[in-house]
Amino acid sequence: MTTFARISGTGGYLPAKELTNSDLERMVDTSDEWIRERTGIKSRRVADDNETTCDLAEGAARRALEAAGRTTDDVDLIIVATTTPDRIFPSTACLLQQRLDIHGCPAFDIQAVCTGFVYALDVADKFIRTGAARCALVVGAETMSRIIDWNDRATCVLFGDGAGAVVLEASDEPGILSSHLHADGSYEKLLYVPGGVSTSGGCPTGDDAYVKMRGNETFRVAVNTLGRIVDETLAANGLDKSDIDWLVPHQANIRIIQATARKLSMPMERVVVTVDTHGNTSAASVPLALDVAVRDGRIKRGETVLLEAFGGGFTWGSVLLKY
Ligand code: ACO
DSSP states (O other), rough: OOOOOEEEEEEOOOOSSSHHHHHHHTSSSOOOOHHHHHOOOOOOOOOOTTOOOOHHHHHHHHHHHHHEEETGOOOOOEEOOSSSOSSSSHHHHHHHHHHHHOOSOOOEEEEGGGGGHHHHHHHHHHHHHSSSOOOEEEEEEEEGGGSSOOOOOHTTBBOOEEEEEEEEEESSOOOOOEEEEEEGGGGGGGOOOOSSSSSSSSSGGGGSSOEEEEEEHHHHHHHHHHHHHHHHHHHHTTGGGOOOOEEOOOOOOOOHHHHHHTTTTTTTTGGGOOOHHOOOOGGHHHHHOOOOOOOOOOOOOEEEEEEEEEEEEEEEEEEEEEE
């Protein structure tokens, strides 16, 4: 019998500190009106100085395990998608494993920026389908605030911190129906952080440590690419637009989300939107949005859900699943 991978529980965790658009008005030359109109964002959460990506990941992971009715003893695979790991090494997944007092199972990070969770979910699905794991903890966690230049109005208004997690388990019932991952490194210069461990100068300091984005061009590529991935996902499953019950998109910008919803002829009531209060939490955005809609009762068991994301690299991808 085919083994499927099915989400048995979701969890989300946000830092307590809220940063509103009015707060940002006092920091850079911007306005609440500009931010809301161009991005849909009203506020976002930011981690305290002593709060790390692993802290947020742990909060989300514990809630997902509780929702799944599982304990840490059941977990046999840990994947953390993050662009903002606590350390160069060990991986945030290994740090999380230690926090959860889990020993011996594989634990590793995935780096695909905002598409990281979609990549991680696909990898976990493949572990489960091949019998290499039965109960995976898949987390997207970020402290994007640490790689943002808080004097750059073009980027600092966009991002937020947080973590989302799912427990993915072997099941006779679907489950994840298909995943579609892509990347094209030739877009490097549209969205990147200049510094890195192995670039000249070593660990980045100052301006080299911060996100650089050509927002307008990124926006155009994101809209076109996400439109294509919707078509690819529907075609691979022989489905029609009307078969999708819920769209859970990456939360970068409400205008990008609306464009993808239009492509699916989907009313915004069937689209999960958290960008207004979370901002862009990179790899955490899709699992956080999924958790919100599962917990408030919108997404129900057996419904068909399309997850999609686009981010630095560029990377992009989708997962179609039966919740
Ligand atoms: N407040 C006020 N004005 C601003 C701000 C701000 N915070 N930021 C930029 N502006 C100004 C610009 O300077 C420009 O002024 P000018 O016309 O005098 O030159 C004007 O607003 C318009 O700027 P644009 O960049 O053209 O604005 P746009 O409508 O494209 O919106 C935005 C910018 C929100 C960044 C949009 O381009 C976007 O969302 N891009 C895609 C983001 C994305 O999807 N990223 C991918 C995922 S992120 C990841 O992977 C880490």
